[in-house]
Amino acid sequence: xxxxxxxxxxxxxxxxxxxxxxxxxxxxxxxxxxxxxxxxxxxxxxxxxxxxxxxxxxxxxxxxxxxxxxxxxxxxxxxxxxxxxxxxxxxxxxxxxxxxxxxxxxxxxxxxxx
Numbered sequence: 001x002x003x004x005x006x007x008x009x010x011x012x013x014x015x016x017x018x019x020x021x022x023x024x025x026x027x028x029x030x031x032x033x034x035x036x037x038x039x040x041x042x043x044x045x046x047x048x049x050x051x052x053x054x055x056x057x058x059x060x061x062x063x064x065x066x067x068x069x070x071x072x073x074x075x076x077x078x079x080x081x082x083x084x085x086x087x088x089x090x091x092x093x094x095x096x097x098x099x100x101x102x103x104x105x106x107x108x109x110x111x112x113x114x
Contacts (some may be wrong), residue, residue, distance in 0.1 A: 002018060003015045003018035003019050003022070003035065003039075004019070004035075007035075007038070007039060010042075012039050012042045012043045014038045014041060015035075015039050016036075016040065016059065019032060019035050019036045019039055019095060020036070023036060028059075029062055029097070030056060030059055030064065030065055030069075031053075033052045033055060033056050034056070034065060034068055034069060035071065036049070036052050036062075037049045037052045037053060037072045037073075037076065040071055041075055041076050041079065046079040046080050047074075047080065048077045049076045050076060050080070053069075053072075053073050053076060056069055063096070063100075066096060067093055067096045067097060067100075070089045070090070070092040070093035070096065071089075073085075073086075073088070073089040073091045074086045074087075074089035074090040074093060077089060
């Protein structure tokens, strides 16, 4: 919670210390890796963020985490000048977002029928 508050108030260096410590104890936790990627990106350490992106690429993520992963990956890639990779990741994110919107439309439509 403290790391989240640091991020919320743009104290990324402090948050980074906590997230790195958490990663030492929970190195297989995708949420911690996502938080690390964001915080590293926010502190201008995109190259290090790539290490955690590569670790997450082999892990099955929950749908909401998968969307966040591709959005973060696109930002990191863009920051490193990897335009093609950034576009590909952004397209994956947008496809997942569109899928969610269509699902929500179906649910709303069915609810109106009832």
